[in-house]
Every structure is written in structure tokens, then in C-alpha cells.
Amino acid sequence: MTSATPTTNGGNTSDTEAAARMIQKETGADLYAIQVEQYYRTPYLATAATSWVERQFNIHPSLTALPESLDEYDTIYIGYPVWWFDAPMSVVSFLENYDLSGKTVVPFATSQDNDIDITMDTIREAAGDATVLEGMRIHNAKQSDVQNWLQEIGILQER
């Protein structure tokens, strides 16, 4: 099985990238960073304002360097920070760009406080016909926590 692990910013080290690398360690998935045309990670206020406007007005931001197809992947691990009590709209843009029927989507999130649950409706809707497995909030997690979760949802075999 092959898989891709998208993260939500342009390659700077981030909580989400660190979480993606923990998953990669267990699964060997390829890493891919979702990048928006308008880069808004810093400064914080610009990020906060832009992401709030996108969420409020249901704006799906344009992405750069999207893979043409995900055909070679069965499983997509989709990672993102919780922004404004939901998934960033760039993640919606990414998922809805593809026909994901027959694929498995595995969400994971980083956040200050909120659980991944509050983002799951958005992810399920954007993932269309994909099978969306139970996501994990990866926060102060040990490698073994990530491994246990992947076993629980049936991605990894119990060893």
C-alpha cells in the first residue's frame, strides 16, 4: 500500500509537520505539504484574519503545486492545525480537488485545545466518497501513541 501525508504549510517546521513525520515513521508514507497561493503562516495576525475570513465566507483558497493525481495512493493521511474550531479551508481545497472514491482518508490534527472531533464533519464532507477513518489529535504524543492509534484504526497490524 502506498500513501501520501499532506501537511498544511509550505515546508517550515510546524506542529503538523512533526506529527506527519511521526506517521511517516510508522507507515513509510510519502510526505507532501499543501501550499496556498497566498502564504499566510506569519505574521500570526495575518494568518488569523485570513483564515477567519475564509471560514466565515466559505472561501476555498487556491493551492500551488497540487499533485496531478493521487492514483498511486490508496491511503491519504491528511494533517492540519485546528484553525477557528475547524480544519483550515486549504485542506478542504485539497480534498475536494480529487475523486477520492475507493480511497481511505486518515485525518490528524494539531491544536492548542480543541479535539479533532470538531473538524471531522468538514473533512468527511470534503473527502466525498472516500472512507474516512477515526482521526487523531497529535499533541504531546509519544511515537507509541501514534502507533497505537494506527493499530486501532486498522492501518497497522498489531505486533
Ligand SMILES: Cc1cc2nc3c(=O)[nH]c(=O)nc-3n(C[C@H](O)[C@H](O)[C@H](O)COP(=O)(O)O)c2cc1C
Ligand atoms: C489562525 C489560528 C487559529 C487557531 N484556532 C485554534 C482553535 O480554534 N482551537 C485550537 O485548539 N487551536 C487553535 N489554534 C492553534 C493551532 O491549532 C496550534 O498552535 C497548532 O498546533 C499549530 O500547528 P502548526 O505549527 O502546524 O501551524 C489556532 C492557530 C492559528 C494560527
